[in-house]
Amino acid sequence: MSLIVMKFGGSSVGSTERMQRVAKRIIKTKEAGNRVVVVVSAMGDTTDDLIDQSKQLNPNPPAREMDMLLTTGEQISVALLSMTIHQLGSQAVSYTGWQAGIVTEAVHAKARISDIKPTRIFNALDEGNVVIVAGFQGMTEEGEITTLGRGGSDTTAVALAAAINADVCEIFTDVDGVYSTDPRVVKCARKLNSISYDEMLELAHLGAAVLHPRAVEYAKHNNVKLVVRSSFNENEGTTVKEEAVMEQGVVVSGIAFDKNVARISILGVEDVPGVLAKVFGALANNGIDVDIIVQSGVLEGKADFSFTLSSSDADRAIEVIEGIRNEVPFRETTSETNLVKVSIVGAGMVSNPGVAATMFDAISKLGVSIKMVSTSEIKCSCVIAAEPLNDVVRALHTAYGLDTAEQVFVGGPSERR
Amino acid sequence: MSLIVMKFGGSSVGSTERMQRVAKRIIKTKEAGNRVVVVVSAMGDTTDDLIDQSKQLNPNPPAREMDMLLTTGEQISVALLSMTIHQLGSQAVSYTGWQAGIVTEAVHAKARISDIKPTRIFNALDEGNVVIVAGFQGMTEEGEITTLGRGGSDTTAVALAAAINADVCEIFTDVDGVYSTDPRVVKCARKLNSISYDEMLELAHLGAAVLHPRAVEYAKHNNVKLVVRSSFNENEGTTVKEEAVMEQGVVVSGIAFDKNVARISILGVEDVPGVLAKVFGALANNGIDVDIIVQSGVLEGKADFSFTLSSSDADRAIEVIEGIRNEVPFRETTSETNLVKVSIVGAGMVSNPGVAATMFDAISKLGVSIKMVSTSEIKCSCVIAAEPLNDVVRALHTAYGLDTAEQVFVGGPSERR
Numbered sequence: 001m002s003l004i005v006m007k008f009g010g011s012s013v014g015s016t017e018r019m020q021r022v023a024k025r026i027i028k029t030k031e032a033g034n035r036v037v038v039v040v041s042a043m044g045d046t047t048d049d050l051i052d053q054s055k056q057l058n059p060n061p062p063a064r065e066m067d068m069l070l071t072t073g074e075q076i077s078v079a080l081l082s083m084t085i086h087q088l089g090s091q092a093v094s095y096t097g098w099q100a101g102i103v104t105e106a107v108h109a110k111a112r113i114s115d116i117k118p119t120r121i122f123n124a125l126d127e128g129n130v131v132i133v134a135g136f137q138g139m140t141e142e143g144e145i146t147t148l149g150r151g152g153s154d155t156t157a158v159a160l161a162a163a164i165n166a167d168v169c170e171i172f173t174d175v176d177g178v179y180s181t182d183p184r185v186v187k188c189a190r191k192l193n194s195i196s197y198d199e200m201l202e203l204a205h206l207g208a209a210v211l212h213p214r215a216v217e218y219a220k221h222n223n224v225k226l227v228v229r230s231s232f233n234e235n236e237g238t239t240v241k242e243e244a245v246m247e248q249g250v251v252v253s254g255i256a257f258d259k260n261v262a263r264i265s266i267l268g269v270e271d272v273p274g275v276l277a278k279v280f281g282a283l284a285n286n287g288i289d290v291d292i293i294v295q296s297g298v299l300e301g302k303a304d305f306s307f308t309l310s311s312s313d314a315d316r317a318i319e320v321i322e323g324i325r326n327e328v329p330f331r332e333t334t335s336e337t338n339l340v341k342v343s344i345v346g347a348g349m350v351s352n353p354g355v356a357a358t359m360f361d362a363i364s365k366l367g368v369s370i371k372m373v374s375t376s377e378i379k380c381s382c383v384i385a386a387e388p389l390n391d392v393v394r395a396l397h398t399a400y401g402l403d404t405a406e407q408v409f410v411g412g413p414s415e416r417r
Numbered sequence: 418m419s420l421i422v423m424k425f426g427g428s429s430v431g432s433t434e435r436m437q438r439v440a441k442r443i444i445k446t447k448e449a450g451n452r453v454v455v456v457v458s459a460m461g462d463t464t465d466d467l468i469d470q471s472k473q474l475n476p477n478p479p480a481r482e483m484d485m486l487l488t489t490g491e492q493i494s495v496a497l498l499s500m501t502i503h504q505l506g507s508q509a510v511s512y513t514g515w516q517a518g519i520v521t522e523a524v525h526a527k528a529r530i531s532d533i534k535p536t537r538i539f540n541a542l543d544e545g546n547v548v549i550v551a552g553f554q555g556m557t558e559e560g561e562i563t564t565l566g567r568g569g570s571d572t573t574a575v576a577l578a579a580a581i582n583a584d585v586c587e588i589f590t591d592v593d594g595v596y597s598t599d600p601r602v603v604k605c606a607r608k609l610n611s612i613s614y615d616e617m618l619e620l621a622h623l624g625a626a627v628l629h630p631r632a633v634e635y636a637k638h639n640n641v642k643l644v645v646r647s648s649f650n651e652n653e654g655t656t657v658k659e660e661a662v663m664e665q666g667v668v669v670s671g672i673a674f675d676k677n678v679a680r681i682s683i684l685g686v687e688d689v690p691g692v693l694a695k696v697f698g699a700l701a702n703n704g705i706d707v708d709i710i711v712q713s714g715v716l717e718g719k720a721d722f723s724f725t726l727s728s729s730d731a732d733r734a735i736e737v738i739e740g741i742r743n744e745v746p747f748r749e750t751t752s753e754t755n756l757v758k759v760s761i762v763g764a765g766m767v768s769n770p771g772v773a774a775t776m777f778d779a780i781s782k783l784g785v786s787i788k789m790v791s792t793s794e795i796k797c798s799c800v801i802a803a804e805p806l807n808d809v810v811r812a813l814h815t816a817y818g819l820d821t822a823e824q825v826f827v828g829g830p831s832e833r834r
Contacts, residue, residue, distance in 0.1 A: 016473050016474060019474060020474070050493070053493075053497065054496075054497060054500055056433050057433060057436060057437070057497055057500050057501045057504060058500035058501060058503055058504035059504075061500040061503065061504075062499075062500065062503055064510070065496045065499045065500045065503070065511060066496075066500075068492060068495065068496035068499070068511050068513075069492075069493060069496035069497065069500075071492075072489035072492045072493050072496075075485060075486075075488075075489045075492075076467070076470075076486060076489050078485065079471075079482045079483075079485035079486035079489075080470065080471060080474055080486065082479070082482045082485070083471055083474050083475040083478040083479065083482045083483075083486075084474045084475060086475055086478065086479055086482070087474060087475035087476075087478075093481070094482060094485050096485075096562070099560055099562075120560070143516055143537070145513075145516075
């Protein structure tokens with residue numbers, strides 16, 4: 001007998017038929033002799049509808065009241081799913097986040113889970129119930145209702161799995177698992193049987209549609225075994241765990257990419273201590289995330305440096321930099337948008353020299369110039385122009401031996417919460 | 418400075434405009450120097466929509482899960498109302514039933530409030546907030562979410578008013594107050610300025626559209642001053658309290674009526690001790706409410722008796738009676754449907770002899786026969802055929818001097834919860 005956490009997203013329970021299919025799958029898992037805890041998101045468009053309603057009354061509502069509003073979405077889901085399980089002849093009990101003992105920090109809209117008190121869950125399991133917990137929500141020590149922000153339901157599932165020491169946390173989605181790259185770009189993308197937490201985090205941009213990075217971090221930290229699998233079939237899915245089984249000859253597990261990248265360069269900066277801290281401190285204070293940073297050598301006491309960030313933040317970032325010109329004198333800024341970042345990811349890279357060289361070679365053979373490079377132990381990223389992205393991804397996928405004979409069909413990514 | 422509880426029903430907050438109007442009224446009350454606690458029901462059709470959704474998945478869902486589902490309706494209302502108040506520049510905080518400290522018995526769908534712990538409400542008031550509490554809901558000592566059943570939001574308002582020792586509990590509705598009779602029947606019906614709890618309870622059938630009887634009972638028991646008033650204007654409304662000011666010369670305060678009454682007679686019952694207890698015990702065990710009971714004299718050891726009940730229960734009641742024929746032998750049953758009960762209600766009746774005689778006289782002058790009579794200290798009820806009901810009500814309204822010069826316009830009764 002295993003203790004299993006099963007997590008279903010909003011699109012999995014978005015209609016009567018889908019709700020019934022999910023209920024049957026849960027009952028089947030229970031009847032196979034397992035103890036089952038289910039985490040579920042708000043159904044289909046519920047959250048968007050609630051947000052629309054609120055905007056009509058207050059375009060900028062207090063976060064506390066928004067949490068009061070939005071948590072009803074998951075409460076509706078859990079109640080209806082429990083009723084459906086009862087209708088199919090099995091036994092279930094639904095809990096809100098606070099009833100399930102999920103305690104969060106005193107922050108609204110993006111609280112972090114600080115504790116889980118699973119007594120009620122264990123009692124309900126002992127009474128023979130499937131336990132259904134509302135994802136995305138919790139309660140502060142003071143009894144305020146909070147939400148966990150994006151990826152919240154995945155995080156709820158992983159945190160619950162850690163708290164009750166579950167054997168596995170299954171994340172159900174509309175694809176078969178985690179792929180070597182986006183199957184919409186590379187038709188012969190390979191479904192990965194297993195992958196490490198770190199690789200999964202690096203593949204986050206591919207994985208965002210199937211697993212939220214925050215949940216992966218939580219799983220890594222608490223050593224929770226994750227399985228990403230389809231809610232439409234019984235295929236095995238992808239296992240995410242600490243020590244992924246290295247597949248024979250596979251050094252690179254996947255190709256990730258990030259669209260809408262911009263580069264900003266600050267030229268002729270006076271090279272005094274603390275310059276970088278001032279620039280990136282100012283950007284961080286304005287909520288602007290910076291990705292790759294490259295500094296060139298210093299010439300005549302002046303330095304050039306460049307960094308990448310999301311295209312949508314580029315204009316604001318330049319304003320911020322101009323705003324600190326008094327503190328950080330420089331000659332000029334230049335910027336370039338319509339870039340992408342493509343990355344090869346693999347836990348085997350660290351022990352295989354020459355992996356990055358294969359990447360540079362494959363890209364240059366396409367006549368594409370590499371604008372920036374960044375490497376870590378398990379990945380190598382290149383910033384290139386957006387236009388040849390698909391060709392580059394396909395070339396890399398082939399170069400690292402990831403192509404399969406089969407072609408995969410995958411629909412659009414589901415909404416995540 | 419007064420401490421005021423204001424209760425708004427679902428139709429009062431059923432649209433963006435209505436929500437804004439309610440918010441303005443609340444802010445105005447607060448800015449007049451009062452401390453304000455608001456109780457609100459689910460918006461418009463929310464509850465019905467949730468019930469419809471659940472029926473598709475389980476036609477007979479567990480009451481516990483239904484409570485989980487339906488309580489989201491009020492949680493949505495309180496969050497949106499709070500946001501609206503913030504948008505209008507004032508300060509508010511919303512609470513679910515459990516956050517407001519409303520503790521109920523461990524019964525689903527129709528729990529009774531067992532305790533209210535108002536610490537959070539007082540703290541929030543002290544911080545300058547309007548406090549908005551979800552009606553119709555509470556939590557058991559074990560942390561299960563419960564609902565209070567029909568009239569639940571009125572009951573929440575009255576119970577909160579009692580717990581925080583409010584100066585008044587204002588129930589907002591779409592009519593100006595409690596009327597001497599249904600203005601749809603008698604155009605010159607009189608709005609009552611004040612009325613006692615007992616009279617209000619007897620007028621329940623008129624009052625059901627403006628105030629739930631259970632809330633009146635709770636108010637009486639806890640001596641909470643109620644005001645029933647319009648959410649559309651600033652008129653004074655009707656005050657319901659222990660000692661209503663008797664209006665000059667008014668002995669009868671109002672004319673109530675109850676449609677869809679049936680009479681069942683059991684003829685030739687053996688007159689042995691405990692017969693009545695057996696019959697009405699069996700009916701009660703089957704959830705059938707009986708109203709007026711009349712027993713004729715005993716002839717040759719056999720008795721006849723008759724009782725009234727809701728028309729919709731008549732067939733089932735006869736089945737129940739036939740089912741206990743072995744224990745309670747009788748000759749036959751007869752029944753009559755399409756009857757009504759009309760009642761005069763007034764705290765002054767007890768000290769004014771001849772009040773009932775005026776009623777019988779007025780009815781007989783219309784050529785209508787009285788089938789059954791029942792009296793108490795503050796009312797006299799007659800069961801008559803349904804067809805002449807409106808004429809009888811108008812005649813009684815005139816006979817007791819209740820007619821006013823003005824004509825009242827009143828829309829249909831609002832949905833109550």
